[in-house]
Amino acid sequence: MQTEHTERRRQVVLDTETTGLSPGEGHRIVEVGLVEMVNRHCTGNTFHHYIHPQREIPEEAARIHGITDAQVAGAPKFGEIAEAMLAFIGDSPLVIHNAVFDLSFLNHELALCGRPSLDGHPVVDTLTEARRRHPRQRNSLDALCRRYGVDNSQRTLHGALLDAEILADVYVAMLGGHQTALDGLTEQWGGSTLVIAGEASRASSHPGLIPHGATLPVGRVPRLVPPSPEELAAHTTLLTRLEGGSSGH
Numbered sequence: 001m002q003t004e005h006t007e008r009r010r011q012v013v014l015d016t017e018t019t020g021l022s023p024g025e026g027h028r029i030v031e032v033g034l035v036e037m038v039n040r041h042c043t044g045n046t047f048h049h050y051i052h053p054q055r056e057i058p059e060e061a062a063r064i065h066g067i068t069d070a071q072v073a074g075a076p077k078f079g080e081i082a083e084a085m086l087a088f089i090g091d092s093p094l095v096i097h098n099a100v101f102d103l104s105f106l107n108h109e110l111a112l113c114g115r116p117s118l119d120g121h122p123v124v125d126t127l128t129e130a131r132r133r134h135p136r137q138r139n140s141l142d143a144l145c146r147r148y149g150v151d152n153s154q155r156t157l158h159g160a161l162l163d164a165e166i167l168a169d170v171y172v173a174m175l176g177g178h179q180t181a182l183d184g185l186t187e188q189w190g191g192s193t194l195v196i197a198g199e200a201s202r203a204s205s206h207p208g209l210i211p212h213g214a215t216l217p218v219g220r221v222p223r224l225v226p227p228s229p230e231e232l233a234a235h236t237t238l239l240t241r242l243e244g245g246s247s248g249h
Contacts, residue, residue: 011037011124012088013095013171015164016102017065019057023108028053029078030067033161034088037095040172047088048161050075065158079113086115094118095171097141097163099125126171133174141167148173 013035020027030053036045050067052075062068096102107117130139134147141163145152150169155162 007039009039010090010092011095012090012092013037013164013168014089014102015096015160015167016105017067017158017160018105019053019055019061021101023105026055027105028055029105029109030057030061030072031065031160032081032085033159033164034085035161035164035168036088036092037168037172040175040177042165042168046161046164047085049081049085051081052077077113078109079115082110082113082115089118089121093122093124095124095126095167097125097167097170098127099123124171126167126174129174141170144170144174 015033016029017031018027018029029051031050032048034047036043050072052072054077057067057069057072103118103123107119110117126144127139130144137143142152142155144150145166148170150166150173152166155166
C-alpha cells in the first residue's frame, strides 16, 4: 500500500496587548496570545495569558483592549510565563502583524526576566507583506479582514488571542488558502522569510525581507518597516471609533 509523505510545517501566530506604545517609556505587556498552525491549518492548540504589567494600565490603553488593573491584579508576571511561552514557540517561525512593535516589547520583557531574546528568530511580518502587495492603502488588521473577506465581527475590542486567531485566517487568505502540505513561503512570498536580528526596535523606513537561511554580515540589522504616523495615530483615534460603534484598528 503506497503512502504519501506529507511534511509537517508548523508556524505560530502571535499577538500582544500592552499598556502603551513603547517599552522605552516604561510600558509593558498585559496580554499575550499564540495560535499554532500546521500546514496552514489552525490546530486548536493555543497559548494565552493575561499578565500583570507591574504598573498601572492607562485609561486610554484599557479602553482599546478592555484590560483593567483589576483584571490583571492576580495575573502572573511575564517572567512567570516566559519559559512556557518560549517552549510553545520552539523553533517554529512566528507570524506577526507589525512585528517590530510586538518583538520590541517581547524582547524587552525577556531581557527583564533574564531570558533569551527572539533576535534571529524567523518571523513573517504580515504588515510588511501587505504594504508590498497593497501600497498606499490601509493595511491594518481590520482593513485586511475586509480585503480578504475574513470575519472579524467579534472584534469589538483588541484581544491578543482573538487577534492572533483572526491574523491566522488573514495570513492563510494572503497565501491563497489552505493546502494539505505547506511547501513554504519560498513560492508564495518571493522566497523570503523575514528574520529579525539585532534589536527589533531598530528599524528604518524601507522593507527588507531576508531570504530564509541567508547569512547576514556581522552587525547588520535587517531593515524593517516601522508603523506609519497614521497607524500609530490609530491607537489614539481608536477610542473615538469605538465610541461610534466601529471596530477599526
